Amino acid sequence: xxxxxxxxxxxxxxxxxxxxxxxxxxxxxxxxxxxxxxxxxxxxxxxxxxxxxxxxxxxxxxxxxxxxxxxxxxxxxxxxxxxxxxxxxxxxxxxxxxxxxxxxxxxxxxxxxxxxxxxxxxxxxxxxxxxxxxxxxxxxxxxxxxxxxxxxxxxxxxxxxxxxxxxxxxxxxxxxxxxxxxxxxxxxxxxxxxxxxxxxxxxxxxxxxxxxxxxxxxxxxxxxxxxxxxxxxxxxxxxxxxxxxxxxxxxxxxxxxxxxxxxxxxxxxxxxxxxxxxxxxxxxxxxxxxxxxxxxxxxxxxxxxxxxxxxxxxxxxxxxxxxxxxxxxxxxxxxxxxxxxxxxxxxxxxxxxxxxxxxxxxxxxxxxxxxxxxxxxxxxxxxxxxxxxxxxxxxxxxxxxxxxxxxxxxxxxxxxxxxxxxxxxxxxxxxxxxxxxxxxxxxxxxxxxxxxxxxxxxxxxxxxxxxxxxxx
Ligand code: F6P
Numbered sequence: 001x002x003x004x005x006x007x008x009x010x011x012x013x014x015x016x017x018x019x020x021x022x023x024x025x026x027x028x029x030x031x032x033x034x035x036x037x038x039x040x041x042x043x044x045x046x047x048x049x050x051x052x053x054x055x056x057x058x059x060x061x062x063x064x065x066x067x068x069x070x071x072x073x074x075x076x077x078x079x080x081x082x083x084x085x086x087x088x089x090x091x092x093x094x095x096x097x098x099x100x101x102x103x104x105x106x107x108x109x110x111x112x113x114x115x116x117x118x119x120x121x122x123x124x125x126x127x128x129x130x131x132x133x134x135x136x137x138x139x140x141x142x143x144x145x146x147x148x149x150x151x152x153x154x155x156x157x158x159x160x161x162x163x164x165x166x167x168x169x170x171x172x173x174x175x176x177x178x179x180x181x182x183x184x185x186x187x188x189x190x191x192x193x194x195x196x197x198x199x200x201x202x203x204x205x206x207x208x209x210x211x212x213x214x215x216x217x218x219x220x221x222x223x224x225x226x227x228x229x230x231x232x233x234x235x236x237x238x239x240x241x242x243x244x245x246x247x248x249x250x251x252x253x254x255x256x257x258x259x260x261x262x263x264x265x266x267x268x269x270x271x272x273x274x275x276x277x278x279x280x281x282x283x284x285x286x287x288x289x290x291x292x293x294x295x296x297x298x299x300x301x302x303x304x305x306x307x308x309x310x311x312x313x314x315x316x317x318x319x320x321x322x323x324x325x326x327x328x329x330x331x332x333x334x335x336x337x338x339x340x341x342x343x344x345x346x347x348x349x350x351x352x353x354x355x356x357x358x359x360x361x362x363x364x365x366x367x368x369x370x371x372x373x374x375x376x377x378x379x380x381x382x383x384x385x386x387x388x389x390x391x392x393x394x395x396x397x398x399x400x401x402x403x404x405x406x407x408x409x410x411x412x413x414x415x416x417x418x419x420x421x422x423x424x425x426x427x428x429x430x431x432x433x434x435x436x437x438x439x440x441x442x443x444x445x446x447x448x449x450x451x452x453x454x455x456x457x458x459x460x461x462x463x464x465x466x467x468x469x470x471x472x
Pocket of ligand 1: 010011140141164165309310
């Protein structure tokens with residue numbers, strides 16, 4: 001029987017080396033959970049990078065065995081691969097380009113070469129496991145060349161691709177010297193998915209203008225094949241957030257945190273360290289709020305959680321320094337002996353503590369300058385069993401297309417963000433409830449499990465349409 005293979009740059013685990021042994025912690029992330037029903041069943045499997053550089057053959061053999069038990073298979077990356085493929089082409093070329101940060105784009109042919117080689121490495125690892133009629137679902141921008149490589153090796157396979165980050169307009173795409181190879185690479189898939197309609201339109205327009213392939217109603221006509229392109233906004237494991245927020249454990253943490261911060265209002269921000277998240281802009285807006293509203297001094301604090309990420313990439317290092325400086329400044333200017341404006345944490349938190357932060361914060365301030373979807377805002381909404389709290393959301397996040405009852409802001413509009421925070425802090429309870437209830441309804445209905453189902457159903461549909469056309 002044909003099986004399904006999930007492929008992503010990172011495997012859904014974290015790998016640690018402790019006392020001479022490897023420890024694997026399965027990821028509790030939404031995508032891993034949503035795809036759990038697929039890769040954990042039957043002969044199915046998830047293939048990807050375990051996240052470290054392991055050169056020793058014995059250690060590699062140990063990892064292969066351990067991962068096998070978890071229904072995963074590793075693709076090992078060398079130190080050079082990490083520098084040139086992961087930090088280099090993926091995160092210094094594609095990431096800034098796809099998030100519209102053209103000033104950070106590196107055009108390095110050596111990195112491009114490594115990107116091709118590592119995509120080939122993934123392809124070879126898949127071919128060791130795949131049969132001709134299998135379904136292979138490739139995830140994200142690190143593997144744009146992979147669908148076409150797979151198509152050449154397995155012409156009858158069912159291949160899908162989903163992009164978790166934005167897809168830029170043609171004008172940005174054409175800046176990348178290797179644009180045509182990248183687009184042809186993705187077009188090896190039968191189904192190509194994005195979070196939003198806009199991303200999908202940008203992709204179709206770039207394909208039409210750069211590769212010459214035409215499309216109609218979301219179907220690209222390739223030689224002997226059709227390729228469906230559509231938007232599939234990703235949801236979260238809604239029930240898990242509801243349950244955790246209600247749990248005794250989280251409620252006790254809330255009490256404990258409240259004892260520490262007192263009854264002041266809390267504004268929560270949680271992001272991976274990334275320039276696309278608009279963290280400095282957000283601190284500036286909060287600064288302006290404190291400057292203009294002296295009555296709020298001592299009454300409101302920002303809880304700012306920044307999760308370390310890609311810390312070897314220059315633009316990320318610089319961003320970290322900028323944030324340190326801005327937080328230092330605002331706290332130096334406004335702190336008193338019993339009040340700190342910004343509580344800044346540069347680390348990750350366990351799930352139950354995140355749930356407590358979500359449950360107790362009066363505002364979640366989610367203001368990326370550009371974001372494929374953004375799940376933090378969805379997690380905040382799901383965690384509000386009391387239907388209290390206010391979501392301030394950037395219109396540049398994919399989630400803003402679904403969460404229309406948030407306070408939508410332009411993250412570059414410092415004055416607008418400041419005003420939204422002020423409105424949020426003074427919003428009456430019944431209005432909070434009305435907005436929360438309507439957003440909860442949307443997220444509950446279209447959760448991560450539904451997302452996986454809708455995507456897989458569509459893939460089956462496209463494949464049968466393709467088979468009909470071929471048999472005519
Ligand atoms: O969602 C975008 C994404 O780049 C994923 O592909 C990735 O797993 C995640 O963010 C975290 O980034 P990284 O793997 O670079 O730590």
